Each structure stands twice: as C-alpha cells, then as structure tokens.
Amino acid sequence: MAEFVVAGELVAAVRVVAVPEALDAATWPADATEMRLAPDEVLLLDVLDATAPEPHAIVFPDTGWVRFTLSPDVGAQLFEGAATWPPPSLGFGQGAIAGIPAKVFVEADCWSVVVPAGLASDFEDRLGGVLT
Amino acid sequence: MSGSGEFTFDAVAVPFVPGDHLLTALLRAGLHPTGGGTLCVEGHSPHCVAEVDGVAYVHTCQTLAREGMLVRAQAIGDAPMLPSTDPLAQPVAVRNAHHDVVVIGGGEAGRGAAASIGAPIVDAGDGGEVVGIFPGPMVAVRADAGMVHTHVERVVVATGVLPLLPVCPGNDLAGLYTPKLAERLQAAGVDLGRTVTITEPPQRFEGADRVQAVVVGDERFECDAVIVDIGTTPNDILARMGAGLAVDAVGGASEITAPPPCPTEGTVCPCNETTMAELAECWDRGFTSMELLKRASLAGTGVCQGAVCSPYLQSFIADRTGSLEARFTARPVARQATLSELAAGRHHPAIARTTLHAVHEAAGATMDRFGGWWRPWVYSDVDAECAAVRSAVSIGDVGTLGKFIVSGPDAEAALQRLVPTDVSTIGPGRSRYVLMLDERGYVLDDGMIMREGEGERFFVTVTSGGASVAEMWVRDWTADLDVRWMNVTMSVGAINVTGPRASELLARVGFDQPLAMLRHVEADIADVPCRVVRLSFTGEVSFELHHPCARSAELWRSLLDAGADLGVVPHGLDALSRLRLEKGHIIVGQDSDYDSTPRRLGHDWMVDLDSGDFIGRHAIERTGRLPLDKQLVGLEGDGPPPFEGAVVWSMDGTYAGYVTSAAWSVTLGRSVMLAWVRTVDGMLPDEVRVEGMVARRAELPFYDPEGVRARG
Structure with missing residues (x-):
C-alpha cells in the first residue's frame, strides 16, 4: 500500500523525446510509471535512466518534477474541487489542476499527481485550499 | 422551510410567515420591490429584483424570506452600488461534475428527455439554479454548498415556457x-382586492402608482389587481445562451410560437425602459434586424435578457417585414452572480520558483516576480553585490532561463531557420x-x-519568461523537419x-581546466554534474x-562555502541589471520594443545575411x-538616473524617445542609460x-569597451 502524502516529493524521472513510432515500440524499465505527455514525449517516473528508442532520441534524467501521492478518495476530491477535466478511470491523464499544469497517474489504490518542481509550492498551497 | 420572522426592506420591517x-411578504405588506410592473414566479420578470444581503439583482420571487435579511430596492435600469465589503472575502467552493448530457428543467419535457437518455436533471426546484451556460x-449551477460546474458533451434545455408580460401604457x-x-x-393569504383576469393583450392599464382599471378592447374594468393571462412564450434564454455550443432545447423552450400582436405604445423593455416609440425610431434610422434593433435600442440587454421584450421585438419586426x-x-449570466461565485474555481497564474527559492529567502533576499518567476531582486545591498562582481566573485541564480535540448538529423537546419547566424560554424x-x-x-x-x-545535438537558452513562447515558435517553424525539441526550462x-x-x-570546487x-x-562541480558555459553578461x-x-x-x-574568503556573495536581479547595463547588454522585452530590428538595436552585427534563409530575412x-x-x-x-520610461527630449525641446534602462553606475561614477x-x-x-x-550619447559598452575583463 502506498503512503499517502499531501506534501510533494521530488521524484526520480526520465523524460524521453523521440519520434512517435519509436516511443510506441519502446519498452521501458519494469518499474517505470509511463506518462505519455505527447506523441513524441514520454515521462518515466521512478527510474534513473532509459534506453534511447532511436538514435536521435533525447533521453533526459529529469529532476524537475514533484509527486503528490494521494489516496483514491483524496484524488477524487481534488479533481472534484479543482479540475475541470475528469480524471482517468485508470492510467495517465494531464491538464490543469487548481490552475497548475499537472500529470496524473491513477491506480486502483493510489493516485500520483506530478507537477513541475517550480510550481510545486503553489500547487501544495492550492491543494490545501481544496482539500479542507 | 423558513420560519416566521422579519426582514427589512429599505429600513422598513417586513414580517413573513413560513414558506414566504x-x-x-413584500406584497402582503403592500410593498412592491421596484415600484411597479408585472410580476411572475419564474424569476424572469425584472420587476421583482432587489438587492438582498448585499447581492444585487436577486429575484425576490425566487428567494425564501429569512430572519434578518437586508433587502434594498434597486432601480431596474440603474447599476447597483458596488459592494462596500470585499466581494472575495468569502470564497465560494466549487464542485466539478462530469456527464455526457445534462438536462436543465425538471418539467414533463425535461423528465422525458432525461429518462430517454439517462441524463441527470438540474432544476431550480431542487436547489440547483442554473446561472449560465459557458x-x-x-x-454553472448555484447550489447550497457553492457552485457546481457541470462539464458535459451536450446540454438539453427543457425550461418550458414563460408567461407573456403585457406591453402597453x-x-x-x-x-x-x-x-x-x-x-x-x-394561497399565502395575500389580499389582492378586486381582481380582473385578462386573456388578451390590454389597450392600457390605468392608475397612478397602482392599477385602478384595465382597458381591454372597448371595455374598461375597474380593479385593484390584474391577473395577466395573455399567453406564453418559450423560456429559451439558456438555449440562446448556448448558441454555437452543443445545446438543444426540447418542449416548450423549443417551440416556435407566433409572436403576440405588435403593441403600439408602452415600455417594451422594462430593464432599459425602452419604449415602442423608441423601437420605431431605431427602425427608421436603419436598424432593421433583430440584432441591430437590440444594439440600437438596448432592448434585451438588461437583467431579463429579453424574457419580456424578445417576443415583442419579433412581432415588431414581423409587422414591418412579414x-x-x-x-x-443571450449571454451568461442568466441569474445574478457575485464576484465570488464567478471566481469560484479560478486561480491566478502560478509564478514559478527555482529550486533555490527557499535559499534566497533564507538569505534575506527581497523576492519579486519577473518573467513568470519569483527572483531575488536584492539580498541586502545592491552596491555591495555589484562591487563583489567587479572586484571579487559573486553567484546568481539564472535557473529561470528558458532552456531546450535540440536533436535530430535536421537540428542544425532547424536552428538555421530560426536564427540569423550561420549555425554550421558553431563547432562542438x-x-x-x-x-x-x-x-x-x-x-x-x-x-x-x-x-x-560532434553530432546534431544542441542546447539552446532563451530569456527568462520567453520559454513557453519560444517553444511554440520553434515547434511551429520546424514541424516539417526531422528534429526533436525538449523544453527543460524547469x-x-x-x-x-x-x-x-x-x-x-x-x-x-573541482573545475580547474581552462x-x-x-x-x-x-x-562535475562540487560533485554536481554541470555543463559549464563560459560567457559574460556582467562584463566580468x-x-x-x-x-x-x-x-x-x-x-x-558549496560555492558560497568555498569562496567565503574570496568575498563571494550572491547577487540579485537588481545588481545583474545594473552590471549588464554598464556593458550595454540589452534585455529583450525591456530594452527592445515591438518593432525593434537588430539594426535599430545596434545589433546588426548579429545578422549574417550569408547564413541562408532564416525567419525575418526578407524583412531585414x-x-x-x-x-x-x-x-x-x-x-x-x-x-x-531617470526612471525607466522617462521621455528623452532633444535639446530644442522636441520629443526624441524614451529611456529603457537606467542606473547609477558606482563603478563609473555617473548615470548610464x-x-x-x-x-x-x-x-x-x-x-x-x-x-x-543633459545626457550625452556614449558609445557602448560604457564599461570595459575592449572586453578585457570578460576574457580574463
């Protein structure tokens, strides 16, 4: 069972930009949580490195993300109070939450909300306002 | 249900009974919220609005009386007083809901539509008052616990019909x-006195302040009250508000009904007090369509959004055009909404912080917002910070720079297209x-x-605050090329x-190579993997x-610790700005204007017309x-130093320009601009x-024109 925290934590991540077909065909470390940010961009959480899926791919160990781990109840409450888009039933989604660009990965027993580190402080403040 | 009690209406105590x-309660007390005009129960007649507990445009026919309410008369056509208290002091909660379809209106048509498609119903009778469709x-629905924003694929408006209100003297x-x-x-025990029910449009109502008689056809009826039952009109405000959106109307709200007979006299738009005579005048001036007539006469632009006047505007036009x-x-909102309600769920744009933000604050820095980032403006003494840069060593946080990694077979070609320089000559x-x-x-x-x-891979920086625009720009301009962009600004x-x-x-700290x-x-610098870039913005x-x-x-x-005996101190943006000014370095957006060419900036040396085709080349x-x-x-x-933006005058007193950057240079002992x-x-x-x-034109840079110090 994941530990639920309302405070954000820097997350180990790797971001990869490559041609979409290469990303489609790529395999990532088994522990990675895959977030497909765009057809040509993927964010992998909980890994420190990844194999380039094509010769010109950009593989970037990225320390610029902060993760908020939420229980499903709290996650749903957050979306209800602060997101104009519905959360995915399972898996990845992205959009603004409380006005902050956010990525979310929904699993049966926990929700990961990931925001750029530079906006994490604002996000945390706003999260507090929503989850009261 | 509310209990018995009193509220005040313009300082008059008004008793009410449960359910009022x-x-x-006002009518029972012989009071009319706006003085006169036909009243309804649907919340569409503008004649019942009042300011209730500081909120203007509240329909009193829709609002249950509660003990201690402060109700004030509000002239329909006049703007209400601005709230005297902070309208955002009490934030309104918002709840976001998502459905494929929602039905507005719980009448027969609404229930039928909802049952057939399995959609939820929003109905004012259930405490969900639709404020508007956006x-x-x-x-947007006002509920007891705050606002509910219902996001849907489609809206079905089933709001039925409204009673037609009379237009006549x-x-x-x-x-x-x-x-x-x-x-x-x-039913509430209000004595209406002698009542007359009319079922066709009257010629006129007679009376001073209250009606004393009504004339219908050739007959005149004396009375204390008139029950106006002259037909209905589609309650289609929300449907009209959804024009261009996936909004359908069903039932009475969707009916295309014949308009009522065109009146010849009277106020047609009570919200803006537009008369039939004024409509005719607008028509004669050439405003001969619905939208033009609305704009010219203002009929339909008031509180009720045309609930009263739009059937008559239709008949007025039909009379003239057939x-x-x-x-x-119609435009949102369909009901009064407070600033707090409109602001519910909204947020200011977030201002980004570098990962050094807490370090700056701990060091006593004055933080301020620049280019979408919080940045240290000054730590304690800007002169000391400048002096450290000029005479010893200083560190500054420039993590706010826009940063991109560019890769791919066409990376060089992409950059070549984006900048007026020969990128091929930038070696590894x-x-x-x-x-x-x-x-x-x-x-x-x-x-x-x-x-x-050696390969086709680059690292690119742009100004702080320029990253998101730059990202859109470079992606748009290089979409046809085999190139990958990664924005790593944050x-x-x-x-x-x-x-x-x-x-x-x-x-x-471990970097001793030339x-x-x-x-x-x-x-690695102090065991932190770094890209070390030798350049100079400060002139050192x-x-x-x-x-x-x-x-x-x-x-x-690590840098502060290692350099303590060297006199290292951090410098803020104020110092950096002064130092770069001494070197004549521009800040795009501050020193550049909307029409700044490289030549006007004195930067034409940066344009290489032999470098091939680049954006802006032909204009240059x-x-x-x-x-x-x-x-x-x-x-x-x-x-x-003058303030930035100060006007520059020629010596004969004519306008010559304006200052973009100015500071007193401690190093040079004069103001530089x-x-x-x-x-x-x-x-x-x-x-x-x-x-x-008197300011003298000076060659740039002001400081170290030979660039000796920057080269070291």
Missing part, C-alpha cells in the same frame, strides 16, 4: 400579476549569442546556442559565477553552471535599405535632455 418568498459546454403600475403568482399570493426573425443571442563545445527574429525582422528573443559533441538549474576571481572559486570565452564543457569573467535543478541548493552552498533586407529612423543608444549623465532616440536628418543627437539632465 420575499416577494410574497463554452465547453459548462453549466401603464404596464409599469403595481398590481399586475401572472396567474401563477396570483395563485401563490392567494417574416419571423429568430431571437437574439562552442556556443554563440543569437537573436531570434519574427517574420517582420523584429527581435523576438535572444539567447545562446551550444553545440554538443528541470535544469543554472548558477552564474562571475567576477575576476570566478575561475579561482571554480577551481576550489575554458575559453563562448566554450562549454561538461564537468563568468561561467554559467547548468545542472539538475534538484541539486541547485547543494551547488549554491527590405527595411535595411531604409534610412535609420531611431536607435537604441547609450546615454550618460552626471545627475541621478539605454534609450530609444530618434534620428534627425539621419543623425543621432550628441546630447539630449532627460528629466532636466
């Missing part, structure tokens, strides 16, 4: 009720200061291009180490240390043949006047 709406579509008298309201009032025009578009491990131009040849941004290794930290002892400081100007190399030896942003604080502390070539009309120049004076100055007969003036001070 404000309107019922793009999305999103239905005297329709602004008190004592005029729709049948439903009369029924409600009678055809039935559709009603005009080298970098170049470049401009980014728009199609008009105006400077859009500036930054550095660094080539990594992921890569950057610390500027600058001053004559910068190399000495870096040597103490690095020539505009070269870069990867190296400088190194930018690009690194994983999570390790910024560790790197910052064309405008380059024109005489120079103005230029960004250096000015210096002996008085205090960058300013836009117009040419006269192709010449720039040698002297101008700024805030009464």
Whole structure:
C-alpha cells in the first residue's frame, strides 16, 4: 500500500523525446510509471535512466518534477474541487489542476499527481485550499 | 422551510410567515420591490429584483424570506452600488461534475428527455439554479454548498415556457400579476382586492402608482389587481445562451410560437425602459434586424435578457417585414452572480520558483516576480553585490532561463531557420549569442546556442519568461523537419559565477581546466554534474553552471562555502541589471520594443545575411535599405538616473524617445542609460535632455569597451 502524502516529493524521472513510432515500440524499465505527455514525449517516473528508442532520441534524467501521492478518495476530491477535466478511470491523464499544469497517474489504490518542481509550492498551497 | 420572522426592506420591517418568498411578504405588506410592473414566479420578470444581503439583482420571487435579511430596492435600469465589503472575502467552493448530457428543467419535457437518455436533471426546484451556460459546454449551477460546474458533451434545455408580460401604457403600475403568482399570493393569504383576469393583450392599464382599471378592447374594468393571462412564450434564454455550443432545447423552450400582436405604445423593455416609440425610431434610422434593433435600442440587454421584450421585438419586426426573425443571442449570466461565485474555481497564474527559492529567502533576499518567476531582486545591498562582481566573485541564480535540448538529423537546419547566424560554424563545445527574429525582422528573443559533441545535438537558452513562447515558435517553424525539441526550462538549474576571481572559486570546487570565452564543457562541480558555459553578461569573467535543478541548493552552498574568503556573495536581479547595463547588454522585452530590428538595436552585427534563409530575412533586407529612423543608444549623465520610461527630449525641446534602462553606475561614477532616440536628418543627437539632465550619447559598452575583463 502506498503512503499517502499531501506534501510533494521530488521524484526520480526520465523524460524521453523521440519520434512517435519509436516511443510506441519502446519498452521501458519494469518499474517505470509511463506518462505519455505527447506523441513524441514520454515521462518515466521512478527510474534513473532509459534506453534511447532511436538514435536521435533525447533521453533526459529529469529532476524537475514533484509527486503528490494521494489516496483514491483524496484524488477524487481534488479533481472534484479543482479540475475541470475528469480524471482517468485508470492510467495517465494531464491538464490543469487548481490552475497548475499537472500529470496524473491513477491506480486502483493510489493516485500520483506530478507537477513541475517550480510550481510545486503553489500547487501544495492550492491543494490545501481544496482539500479542507 | 423558513420560519416566521422579519426582514427589512429599505429600513422598513417586513414580517413573513413560513414558506414566504420575499416577494410574497413584500406584497402582503403592500410593498412592491421596484415600484411597479408585472410580476411572475419564474424569476424572469425584472420587476421583482432587489438587492438582498448585499447581492444585487436577486429575484425576490425566487428567494425564501429569512430572519434578518437586508433587502434594498434597486432601480431596474440603474447599476447597483458596488459592494462596500470585499466581494472575495468569502470564497465560494466549487464542485466539478462530469456527464455526457445534462438536462436543465425538471418539467414533463425535461423528465422525458432525461429518462430517454439517462441524463441527470438540474432544476431550480431542487436547489440547483442554473446561472449560465459557458463554452465547453459548462453549466454553472448555484447550489447550497457553492457552485457546481457541470462539464458535459451536450446540454438539453427543457425550461418550458414563460408567461407573456403585457406591453402597453401603464404596464409599469403595481398590481399586475401572472396567474401563477396570483395563485401563490392567494394561497399565502395575500389580499389582492378586486381582481380582473385578462386573456388578451390590454389597450392600457390605468392608475397612478397602482392599477385602478384595465382597458381591454372597448371595455374598461375597474380593479385593484390584474391577473395577466395573455399567453406564453418559450423560456429559451439558456438555449440562446448556448448558441454555437452543443445545446438543444426540447418542449416548450423549443417551440416556435407566433409572436403576440405588435403593441403600439408602452415600455417594451422594462430593464432599459425602452419604449415602442423608441423601437420605431431605431427602425427608421436603419436598424432593421433583430440584432441591430437590440444594439440600437438596448432592448434585451438588461437583467431579463429579453424574457419580456424578445417576443415583442419579433412581432415588431414581423409587422414591418412579414417574416419571423429568430431571437437574439443571450449571454451568461442568466441569474445574478457575485464576484465570488464567478471566481469560484479560478486561480491566478502560478509564478514559478527555482529550486533555490527557499535559499534566497533564507538569505534575506527581497523576492519579486519577473518573467513568470519569483527572483531575488536584492539580498541586502545592491552596491555591495555589484562591487563583489567587479572586484571579487559573486553567484546568481539564472535557473529561470528558458532552456531546450535540440536533436535530430535536421537540428542544425532547424536552428538555421530560426536564427540569423550561420549555425554550421558553431563547432562542438562552442556556443554563440543569437537573436531570434519574427517574420517582420523584429527581435523576438535572444539567447545562446551550444553545440554538443560532434553530432546534431544542441542546447539552446532563451530569456527568462520567453520559454513557453519560444517553444511554440520553434515547434511551429520546424514541424516539417526531422528534429526533436525538449523544453527543460524547469528541470535544469543554472548558477552564474562571475567576477575576476570566478575561475579561482571554480577551481576550489573541482573545475580547474581552462575554458575559453563562448566554450562549454561538461564537468562535475562540487560533485554536481554541470555543463559549464563560459560567457559574460556582467562584463566580468563568468561561467554559467547548468545542472539538475534538484541539486541547485547543494551547488549554491558549496560555492558560497568555498569562496567565503574570496568575498563571494550572491547577487540579485537588481545588481545583474545594473552590471549588464554598464556593458550595454540589452534585455529583450525591456530594452527592445515591438518593432525593434537588430539594426535599430545596434545589433546588426548579429545578422549574417550569408547564413541562408532564416525567419525575418526578407524583412531585414527590405527595411535595411531604409534610412535609420531611431536607435537604441547609450546615454550618460552626471545627475541621478531617470526612471525607466522617462521621455528623452532633444535639446530644442522636441520629443526624441524614451529611456529603457537606467542606473547609477558606482563603478563609473555617473548615470548610464539605454534609450530609444530618434534620428534627425539621419543623425543621432550628441546630447539630449532627460528629466532636466543633459545626457550625452556614449558609445557602448560604457564599461570595459575592449572586453578585457570578460576574457580574463
């Protein structure tokens, strides 16, 4: 069972930009949580490195993300109070939450909300306002 | 249900009994919220609005009376007083709901539609008052616990019909009720006196303030109240509000009904007090369509959004053209909404923080917002910070720079297209200061291009705050090329180490290899993996240390610790701005204007017309043949620095331009400025006047013109 925290934590991540077909065909470390940010961009959480899926791919160990781990109840409450888009039933989604660009990965027993580190402080403040 | 009690209406105590709406209690007390006009129960007649507990435009027919309510009369056509208290002091909660379809209206048609498609119903009777339909579509609903924003694929409006309100002389008298309201009032024990029910449009109502008689056809009926039962009209405000959105109307709200007979006299739009005569005048002036008539006469632009007048506007036009025009578009909101309700769920744009933010605050820095980032403006003494840069060593947080990694077979071609320089000559491990131009040849941004290794891979920086625009720009312009872009602005930290002892400081933290100007190399600094870039914005030896942003604080502390005896102190943006000004370096967006070409900026040396085709090239070539009309120049004076934006006057007193940057240079002992100055007969003036001070035009840079110090 994941530990639920309302405070954000820097997350180990790797971001990869490559041609979409290469990303489609790529395999990532088994522990990675895959977030497909765009057809040509993927964010992998909980890994420190990844194999380039094509010769010109950009593989970037990225320390610029902060993760908020939420229980499903709290996650749903957050979306209800602060997101104009519905959360995915399972898996990845992205959009603004409380006005902050956010990525979310929904699993049966926990929700990961990931925001750029530079906006994490604002996000945390706003999260507090929503989850009261 | 509310209990018995009292509320006040313009300081008059008004008793109410359980279940009373404000309107019922007011009428029982012989009071009319707005003085007169036909009243209904649907919340669409503008004649019942009042200010309730500081909220204007509240329909008293829809609002249950509660003990202690403060109700004030509100003239329909006048703007209400602004709230005397902070309208946002009480934030309103918002709940977001998502459905495929939502049905507005719980009547027969609404229930039928909801049952057939399995959609939820929003109905005022259930405490969900629809305030408006917004793009999305999103239905904003006022509920007891706050606002509910219902995001849907489609909206079904099933709001039924409204009673037609009469338009004739005297329709602004008190004592005029729709049948439903009369029924409600009678059930509540309100004595209406002698009532007359009319089922066809009257010629006129008679009376002073209250109705005393009504004339229908050739007959005149004396009375104390008139029950106006002259037909219905579609309640289609929300459907009209959804024009262009996935909004359908069903039932009465969707009916195309024949308009009522066209009145000849009376107030047609009570919200704006537009009369039939004024409609005719607008028509005669050429406003001969529904939308034009609305704009010219203002009929339909008030509180009720045409609930009263739109059927009559239709009949007015049909009388003159023989055809039935559709009603005009309605705009949100359909009900009064407070600023708190409108602000529910909204947030200010977030201001980003570098990972050094807490370090700056702990050091006592005054933080301020620049280019979408919180940045340290000054730590304690800007002069001391400048002095540290000029005489020892200092560090600054430049993690706010826009940063991109560019890769791919066409990476060089992509950059070649974006900047007016020959990118092919930027060798591995080298970098170049470049401009980014728009199609008009105006400077859009500036930054550095660094080539990594031998391949087609680059690292690019742009100004702080320019990253998101730059990202859109470069992606758009290179979409046809085999190139990959990664925006790493928020992921890569950057610390500027600058001053004559910068190399000495870096040597103490593990970087002791020589690095020539505009070269870069990867190296560990204090065990933090960095890209070390040799450049200079301050005019002194400088190194930018690009690194994983999570390790910024560790790197910052190591530099301060290692350089303590060298006199290292951090510098803020104020110091950086002064130092770069002494060197004549521009800040795009501050010193550049919307029409700044490289030539006007004095940066035409950065444009290589032999470098192939680049964005803005043709404009540069064309405008380059024109005489120079103005230029960004250096000015210096002996008085205090003017404020940025100060007007530059020629010595004969004519306008010559304005100051973009100004500071007192402790190093040089005079004020230095960058300013836009117009040419006269192709010449720039040698002297101008700024805030009464004679300022001399000076060659740039003001400081170390040979660049000896920056090269080290």
